[in-house]
Amino acid sequence: MGQIHYVLNIVEVDPIIILGYIVSIVVLALGILYGVYKEVKGE
Amino acid sequence: MTIVAQLQITLFIDVMIIFIVMLLTIAIGFIGYRTSKTLTGFMFANKTLGPWLLAFSIMATYFSAASFLGGGGATYLYNLGFGAWLTTWHVIGVVVLWVIIAERLFNYISKANVMSIPELIGYRYGDKLVRTIAAIIIIALFSFYLVGVYKGGAVILSMQLGVDLELAMLLLAIPIIIYIVIGGLKAATVNNLFLGLLMLIAAVLTFSYIMVYVGGPIKGIEQLAYMNILNKSGMLWLKLDGMGPPPAMERSMVSMLIMSIAFSIGMAQIALPNLLIHFYAAKDRRAVSKGRIIGPILVFLYAMLMFSLGIFCHLILDYRISEKEITQLMRDTDWVIPKTISLIVPSGIRGLIFAAPIAASMSTIALTVLTLANTLLRDIVQPILKVESEKVLLYIAKAIAIAFAVIPIPIAMIGGGVIIDIVGAAFGTIFACFVGPVTIGLYWEKASREGAIASMLLGAITGIVWYIYLYRVTWIYPTVPATAIALISFITLSLMKTRFKR
Numbered sequence: 001m002g003q004i005h006y007v008l009n010i011v012e013v014d015p016i017i018i019l020g021y022i023v024s025i026v027v028l029a030l031g032i033l034y035g036v037y038k039e040v041k042g043e
Numbered sequence: 044m045t046i047v048a049q050l051q052i053t054l055f056i057d058v059m060i061i062f063i064v065m066l067l068t069i070a071i072g073f074i075g076y077r078t079s080k081t082l083t084g085f086m087f088a089n090k091t092l093g094p095w096l097l098a099f100s101i102m103a104t105y106f107s108a109a110s111f112l113g114g115g116g117a118t119y120l121y122n123l124g125f126g127a128w129l130t131t132w133h134v135i136g137v138v139v140l141w142v143i144i145a146e147r148l149f150n151y152i153s154k155a156n157v158m159s160i161p162e163l164i165g166y167r168y169g170d171k172l173v174r175t176i177a178a179i180i181i182i183a184l185f186s187f188y189l190v191g192v193y194k195g196g197a198v199i200l201s202m203q204l205g206v207d208l209e210l211a212m213l214l215l216a217i218p219i220i221i222y223i224v225i226g227g228l229k230a231a232t233v234n235n236l237f238l239g240l241l242m243l244i245a246a247v248l249t250f251s252y253i254m255v256y257v258g259g260p261i262k263g264i265e266q267l268a269y270m271n272i273l274n275k276s277g278m279l280w281l282k283l284d285g286m287g288p289p290p291a292m293e294r295s296m297v298s299m300l301i302m303s304i305a306f307s308i309g310m311a312q313i314a315l316p317n318l319l320i321h322f323y324a325a326k327d328r329r330a331v332s333k334g335r336i337i338g339p340i341l342v343f344l345y346a347m348l349m350f351s352l353g354i355f356c357h358l359i360l361d362y363r364i365s366e367k368e369i370t371q372l373m374r375d376t377d378w379v380i381p382k383t384i385s386l387i388v389p390s391g392i393r394g395l396i397f398a399a400p401i402a403a404s405m406s407t408i409a410l411t412v413l414t415l416a417n418t419l420l421r422d423i424v425q426p427i428l429k430v431e432s433e434k435v436l437l438y439i440a441k442a443i444a445i446a447f448a449v450i451p452i453p454i455a456m457i458g459g460g461v462i463i464d465i466v467g468a469a470f471g472t473i474f475a476c477f478v479g480p481v482t483i484g485l486y487w488e489k490a491s492r493e494g495a496i497a498s499m500l501l502g503a504i505t506g507i508v509w510y511i512y513l514y515r516v517t518w519i520y521p522t523v524p525a526t527a528i529a530l531i532s533f534i535t536l537s538l539m540k541t542r543f544k545r
Contacts, residue, residue: 020127024134031138035336
């Protein structure tokens with residue numbers, strides 16, 4: 001997190017670009033959680 | 044040993060690795076020999092695909108050489124936002140495919156006992172015309188799409204072997220034809236597991252070598268920010284509305300262009316017939332259920348590793364090549380990754396990495412050729428000729444598959460353009476045509492045959508016309524208007540029919 005703050009503050013990477021990577025990780029995590037939930041429930 | 048001799052040995056090692064990969068695909072083809080003795084076995088591997096085969100094969104089919112060359116090198120021209128949002132839309136697309144569509148499609152196919160995407164559409168809307176239109180659109184668009192896929196793999200093969208592009212394409216086609224004819228879908232999917240694994244290994248190696256060279260992503264970005272690239276500040280590569288194709292920059296359309304390309308390519312996964320056909324061959328519901336966890340992880344890994352590498356290549360290439368060469372590379376970004384790899388990766392590993400775009404092309408071509416053969420046989424040839432003999436149908440299927448594997452080669456010789464553009468346009472147009480009739484049609488009961496026909500025809504016409512005449516004027520990728528028009532017509536006509544019935 002510290003490194004991301006560093007890049008955002010010092011190098012000024014567009015926050016919308018960082019948002020893209022964050023959305024990817026969140027969507028993947030939600031997809032996996034749903035898949036695991038369905039597996040555990042046996043559906 | 045002289046330098047020339049050393050160079051020859053290193054080149055020989057790289058070429059040998061590529062040849063070994065190609066020979067292995069033929070050997071793997073024999074795995075499907077027993078299964079492919081019947082038509083169902085040839086086309087659907089007797090419905091025996093487990094979760095790993097499903098997930099890897101869908102990933103390897105979806106990612107062609109354009110994902111490695113075009114996707115990897117794109118941020119040499121475009122800003123980092125292209126890599127970030129291309130990754131995002133790929134992850135959204137693959138999660139939607141596995142979470143929302145996969146099981147529903149599998150259940151529907153099992154219930155309806157249909158054998159092709161057009162047949163599914165025909166069954167869903169209870170009409171033969173809609174089935175024929177779907178078949179014609181699939182055959183036309185996928186044939187065009189295959190041209191781009193062939194070119195992607197062949198440019199690397201021609202560069203490594205020092206042969207013409209024509210010969211390289213033929214060399215690419217030969218192992219595919221052999222293993223498809225021997226083992227059908229089973230051979231193609233097992234090969235896709237092998238080729239998909241190779242693509243992931245190559246992506247990890249490419250990412251690692253580039254990151255080690257630039258000192259990691261954070262340091263690389265920091266260096267880039269203070270870099271001067273062709274009299275432009277490196278900061279332009281770190282803003283979503285920053286660097287892009289010069290005409291799009293002049294019109295302040297870079298963000299829109301990036302988002303529309305990323306959306307088109309990423310979301311295409313949810314409606315591409317060569318991906319959806321995999322669920323026809325799934326072993327059971329559990330295979331689909333387990334694939335739901337594996338599939339998204341594979342696409343995420345590959346996208347994260349590959350799609351943002353281009354900007355870091357400025358730190359490697361720009362100090363070693365002339366301004367003229369940098370300009371040339373920014374015009375044709377497909378060469379950025381191969382050129383970077385040639386400079387920083389040792390022989391042997393370099394051969395393994397160069398085998399990846401070839402593997403990516405082979406896996407995509409194989410499944411697309413089988414989808415085309417299945418569509419032409421089931422939806423055009425069989426209804427017209429009324430052939431009943433299983434043996435005759437199997438021979439016809441194999442002959443059609445060979446024809447579809449060869450036809451793109453002469454077409455590719457005539458056409459030109461950047462790989463990602465060709466693949467992107469076909470991808471996106473197919474998505475626009477089928478997202479309504481197939482994907483939404485699985486859930487929406489009110490969907491009508493009129494809506495489906497209008498959606499497919501208007502989607503195809505808008506996608507192609509926009510790409511030819513309006514794309515480079517508006518800098519909005521054709522999929523966006525094509526999908527909008529296709530969906531509006533699909534929903535409006537379906538609702539109108541419901542109201543008219545009442």
